Amino acid sequence: MLSVHLPDLRSLELLLAVARTGSLGAAGRELGLTQQAVSARIRTVEQLVGVPVVHRGPRGSTLTAAGALLVDWSTRVLTAAEELDAGIASLRRGGRNGHLAVAASTTIAEFLLPGWLVQLGTEQEATGRPRPAVRLAVHDSDRVGAEVLGGRVQLGFVEGPDVPAELASYTVASDELVVVVPPGHPWTRRAVEPAELAATPLVTLEPGAGPREAFDRAVAAVAPPPRAQPLLELSATAAVRSAVLAGTAPGVLSDLAVRDDLLAGRLHRVPVPGLALTRQLRMVRPDGPAPDGPAGHLVRIATREASRR
Structure with a gap:
């Protein structure tokens, strides 16, 4: 039985939006909530878990260390809830007709696929076809490949360095990892050598995540x-x-994830001479004829976007 200290899904979704936008107001606008409703939900979460989860500062709102952990745990819950929501939508539309199952690793799922899926729905409707019910599963790159090979999803998007030989693979974007620190950290004033970086405890994604694998190899x-x-x-x-x-420690993230923070001065990029941190983001699908239907349409959108980069 679940305890009474578990926040509801909408509140967890709000906390993730605060983490992503760095602002209570921006998170509220993203979810269609008033400032009062946002504050009330955050207070409720803090009362339930028993510790502060959001710090309000002059540069915006950031999560406390406890809040960051809560977001980390909540992401998996929300991913499962989104899969359930997509499945229910598919049933309401008549089973698997117009259904698209996709698996993607974290960076692509958070920063590229949402835009592609919006384009997919808009272009489908423009040609008189219904928007497909999309089920998106977020896994590490190895698991994404396994999901495609097992036929559980039609398309996969990976950022890890290795792709199973049985899959067709296409580069859809390039990405750069960056070492970042908050303002006031000693590294804001100088470059860091690879050996010093390697000797420093960092905040990272867990093993198996594409950015982590690429960083470890570099x-x-x-x-x-x-x-x-x-x-x-x-x-x-x-x-x-x-x-x-x-301020927990320096971290390593995709440039896509921190671009706005770097422009706003909330984070500082640390130069690391001699460390190659550019990587390829790829789409994978079963080898053979290109897919048709919504899957084929998404392939064309991703390929088209790749040609523009």
């Missing part, structure tokens, strides 16, 4: 062991970002 190629263990390993990009903003 560091191993230029910095000899021993290497410090991460200070904190989290499953969600938003949780890593929030932990860095809270």
